[in-house]
Amino acid sequence: MSRRVLVVTDDPAVRRALRDTFAPLVAEWEATFSSGTEAVKHLLGLRFDALVLDAHLPANGATELLTEGRRRNPSMARVVLAAPGRTEVIGLVALAHRVLPRPCPPDELVGVIQRTYSLRELLNSPSLAALVGRLTTIPALSAVYTRISEELAFPDFSLATVGGLVAQDLGISAKLLQMANSALVGLRRPASTPSQAVRILGADLTRTLVLAVDLFSHYNPYALRPFSIEALWEHSQAVAELAAAIAVAERAEERVIRESALAGLFLDIGRLTLASQLTGPYKEILALMRHQHLSAVAAETRVLGTSHAEVGAYLLGLWGLPDGLVEAVAWHHQPSGCPGTVFTPLTAVHAADAILQEDEGAEPDWAYLERLGLRSRYSEWKGLARERTSAHVP
Template identity: 35%
Template sequence: MKLRVLFVDDEPNVLNGLRLVLRSLREKWSMAFAGGAVEALEILAREPYDVVVTDMRMPGMDGGDLLSEVQRLYPDTLRIILSGYSDHKMIMKTVKPAHQFLTKPCNHKELEEVVERSMRLRTVLGNERVRAVFSDVDTLPSLPDVYASLEAELGKEDPSLHHIGNIIESDMGLTASLLKLVNSSFFGLRRHVSSPHQAVVLLGTDTVKSLMLVIELVKRFVVKKSLRFNAGLLWQHCTQTGHLARCLAVHADADKEVMDHAFIAGLMHDVGKLVLLTRLADDYAGVLELVRSRDYSVHDAEREVFCATHAEMGAYLLALWGMPAPVVEAVLGHHEPVQVPHEGFAPVTAVHVANVMEHELVIINPQYRKPAVDAAYIDSLGLTSRMQSMRMSCLALLEAAGKDPAS
């Protein structure tokens, strides 16, 4: 069945241009084109669409208002803003109703990749009740304003590192948390970082953005006390897994992009668990009961209760937020890496091994079943003989950071 995509723009020339550049997708996409929000809603009322891609600034009902209405009437529809308009207030208006924000001019290959990656991950979640959690973005933490502003700046042809630093500094609490993380011994920087400008230069925009996002997510999710679950320890596990994943990528002589994606995916790998803990707390109590009293792994208990896992839900959310494909795939496969076909050492490899080793080396709940490395997967990559040296590298990093790894 073809993917059904509706494009909305009040400029006829823009719609004609989209028709032209997207002709090659007609075999797999069924496309419709609307000259405004009212026409788009009329089309949606006649037949369902999987994706709505709209301009932001239009007369009458603008793109933000249109997507809010689409969210209300058709919550399962993927909602994307495609616009060259960069006004900050308008961007903030569309953050909640839009799953993705893409800037014009947008290469049709980029648009195709964003749409198909998000839709492909949507099929992972067969449980309608779980999908409903994601259909209403207001029940989830929206992307922080600072993060959205950074995305808008980075979408420009010539983004300014100085301006990026200023954007981060606009949130004092976030800046303080970011600098505390950046100056931790995990990063091993030889100089003290005293400003977001320095952090961006030394670590790169992708790493800094991801650190900011994780800080905000942890702050916004509140876990019920009755669950007896320590969200702070989960945050500690995620940050350490991120650093170990990068360490393993360095050990494997991976390129810088793989290192960066491994670190980001390690930071984000349990974001789906936060969603389940806070949005489906009563059901998640059943997961914790299976883990605590019946020796289930968290992964298996989630699948029994929800017919989906935190790995699948986290990947789905990050895909909707536009995280890089290797990061999304690493989160999806961090327990079951064979779900993500790839060649050689990849970010999913680093996060899979790092997650297991962090649980082995930093024992928080000794009564919980620890995850295990997929030995067949590791062997298929020719890494079996290197596992012990990888473990020693992880142990050395934790010791250097002042942690108390298990022997």
């Protein structure tokens, strides 16, 4: 059975191009083309798996359609096409899963639609829903993070205000400075105060780094033994640094480099959540890993029916983080499950995680790297890890 995609545009040239894009995919995607004024009728009549929307509809047409589509079918993949530099697109970012340039290369558009749909499907699986239902609480965002996020949302946000908010929490302040001065960010000069770190990092990077630190800072490391929060945080930082270096080596876009690093920090947030809220089952998982030499994913799936990767992706989606991060966390152990043939943050994070756990028998998903034509690059990425290890040795 083919999936349904609703394509909405009032521009004849864009419509012709999109018809050509979907024509070869008729067996997989049944495309319905609509004008902006007729699109709501289609949404009322059929259930679509994806919505591809031209941002440049009259009045607030794009905003209204995205809002209605999300209300009627939250799991529908929502992709927006927008000409670069158009200010009205800013308001659509929060409503869409992905925003792509218009015109968009057909292969890129199809790849994004397939990955976005697959991610929505993964996050709505019954096994994940059942596990999330067992969690007593969803990890909450602290008041400090919320206030920082609200201040950074203003175009003219105050560096002094944000720095002062960061400084209120010594744990967040110390870790933010540590990351701001690490190879992860690569600052030309060290930051010695929270305000300096914020000035150099910028709003988006500061917000996401504070979220990562905030989440790790609110757990008692002694209460979760033998699970080690310290080891998890150190590994996450190492993956973040190496993933960013791999993305740089592949000459990826700045957005991909940044999301590769940030996805590394959130890589195992699902493990932290499971270990803290399902302490009994997770001790059973750790015992299986230790005595039967199972991987974390295999042991978690045996005991819980799903793994920390899906739980982590669910949480990131709940907190509104970009799809690139959510995708990387969701499939970082099994990237072959994610459609696509191009380098993404998932590629960087999966490779970095495998390289850093090679001593424990980890291997990359060779079939995935073959599909992307990157198998031969893996040895060079391992060299980057050795270089970074040497640089950290005093």
